[in-house]
Amino acid sequence: MAESTLRGRRIVVGVTGGIAAYKACDLVSTLVKAEADVQVVMTENARRFVGEITFAALTGNPVSCDLWAPRADVHHVALADFADVVIIAPATANIIGKYANGIADDLLSTALLTFTCPVIIAPAMNSRMLASAAVQANLEALAERGARIVEPEEGWLACGEVGAGRLPDTGVLVAAIEEALRSRGGPLSGLRVLVTAGPTREPIDPVRFISNPSSGRMGYAVAAEAERRGASVTLVSGPVSLEPPLGVEVVAVTSAAEMHEAVEAYAGEVDLFVGAAAVADWRPAEASGEKLSKDGRDEMTVRMVRTPDVIASVARWEPRPVIVGFAAETRDVVANAAEKLRRKGMDLIVANDVGQPGAGFGGETNKVTLVDVIGRETDLPLMSKAAVAAALLDRAGELIASRESQ
Numbered sequence: 001m002a003e004s005t006l007r008g009r010r011i012v013v014g015v016t017g018g019i020a021a022y023k024a025c026d027l028v029s030t031l032v033k034a035e036a037d038v039q040v041v042m043t044e045n046a047r048r049f050v051g052e053i054t055f056a057a058l059t060g061n062p063v064s065c066d067l068w069a070p071r072a073d074v075h076h077v078a079l080a081d082f083a084d085v086v087i088i089a090p091a092t093a094n095i096i097g098k099y100a101n102g103i104a105d106d107l108l109s110t111a112l113l114t115f116t117c118p119v120i121i122a123p124a125m126n127s128r129m130l131a132s133a134a135v136q137a138n139l140e141a142l143a144e145r146g147a148r149i150v151e152p153e154e155g156w157l158a159c160g161e162v163g164a165g166r167l168p169d170t171g172v173l174v175a176a177i178e179e180a181l182r183s184r185g186g187p188l189s190g191l192r193v194l195v196t197a198g199p200t201r202e203p204i205d206p207v208r209f210i211s212n213p214s215s216g217r218m219g220y221a222v223a224a225e226a227e228r229r230g231a232s233v234t235l236v237s238g239p240v241s242l243e244p245p246l247g248v249e250v251v252a253v254t255s256a257a258e259m260h261e262a263v264e265a266y267a268g269e270v271d272l273f274v275g276a277a278a279v280a281d282w283r284p285a286e287a288s289g290e291k292l293s294k295d296g297r298d299e300m301t302v303r304m305v306r307t308p309d310v311i312a313s314v315a316r317w318e319p320r321p322v323i324v325g326f327a328a329e330t331r332d333v334v335a336n337a338a339e340k341l342r343r344k345g346m347d348l349i350v351a352n353d354v355g356q357p358g359a360g361f362g363g364e365t366n367k368v369t370l371v372d373v374i375g376r377e378t379d380l381p382l383m384s385k386a387a388v389a390a391a392l393l394d395r396a397g398e399l400i401a402s403r404e405s406q
């Protein structure tokens with residue numbers, strides 16, 4: 001099951017005084033259903049078209065209209081601190097003109113000048129208004145300054161005319177928001193990253209399985225850090241009890257075979273693969289459909305067979321991503337890891353001595369050595385898994401860059 005990239009995201013929706021204001025209700029409802037945290041800012045004129053109570057009920061947040069409403073903070077600045085992304089939908093010719101010319105005479109137009117996050121403008125108006133030299137010049141000026149303009153659609157307009165000026169459907173607006181969230185910049189901006197995390201469970205019968213103590217923390221930290229660095233991230237996760245990282249698409253799996261299948265769905269589509277899952281190497285050859293009874297037996301033998309090797313199959317992808325793997329070792333840690341790196345066709349391996357206190361499975365910290373394909377070995381001190389994720393992505397970023405420059 002894939003999770004939305006909107007979950008937990010803080011989105012300001014500006015609604016202005018056009019007929020299409022009613023469509024903003026559907027947009028807001030869709031964002032809230034995707035678990036985004038939405039604050040609606042309406043202009044005075046928007047309130048002539050839809051009631052603020054609708055947006056307050058949909059979002060569970062108070063709706064802001066008034067620049068002068070008494071508050072403990074400065075509202076337009078607080079909105080800028082809150083927002084990961086802003087969308088003005090519908091955007092009237094009036095708000096477009098004000099924003100393009102730096103006019104700040106109500107809450108929305110004032111807030112627009114304070115936002116540093118991506119701003120999306122979805123114009124909706126009569127086609128002649130839209131075609132007017134003033135509106136076109138204003139839209140051009142805004143686009144040049146980095147605002148993202150959602151192209152209005154052709155079709156039937158509320159004024160009875162047919163032409164360009166319709167607010168696109170919710171799906172198009174949501175796609176623009178997702179795109180803006182993905183491309184906020186950062187060193188991994190524009191790159192697609194696939195991470196695996198957690199243990200797998202290999203069933204013996206419906207109530208028993210073979211697994212390992214992986215908590216998933218290392219892979220979740222890598223996914224969260226890659227997202228923060230601007231990558232588009234998918235996390236294929238075995239069963240763990242962790243909150244999915246913000247903005248990361250999570251695909252939940254249970255067994256090694258399911259993990260392999262979920263990863264293979266991205267074949268050829270990623271720039272960086274980080275295999276942090278503790279995938280079982282073996283599974284019971286047959287999983288009983290019924291609970292195995294202990295009655296009448298003192299012993300039980302489970303015949304085990306090999307599971308698919310996820311990293312080895314990623315190494316066969318065309319084009320092949322930069323591949324990062326982990327090696328949990330108990331002796332000859334670096335030598336064994338370097339051998340595994342070569343054998344599996346990886347570019348970087350994170351070797352950890354799971355026998356050492358504070359390292360490996362389960363805990364908050366890790367003690368690792370990075371070994372890369374050009375023979376560099378970096379011994380890192382005991383650090384948080386978030387810091388290990390950052391060090392790993394620094395090195396992976398270098399490997400991607402050096403590959404691109406070849």
Ligand SMILES: Cc1cc2nc3c(=O)[nH]c(=O)nc-3n(C[C@H](O)[C@H](O)[C@H](O)COP(=O)(O)O)c2cc1C
Pocket residue numbers: 015016017018019020043044045046091092093094095124125126129
């Ligand atoms: C019935 C009606 C429909 C309107 N529809 C639009 C529209 O779709 N787009 C637009 O730019 N202006 C439209 N206007 C004009 C705006 O409401 C007007 O320019 C107003 O000043 C916009 O204020 P605001 O941008 O602060 O919300 C409409 C006006 C009326 C009376």
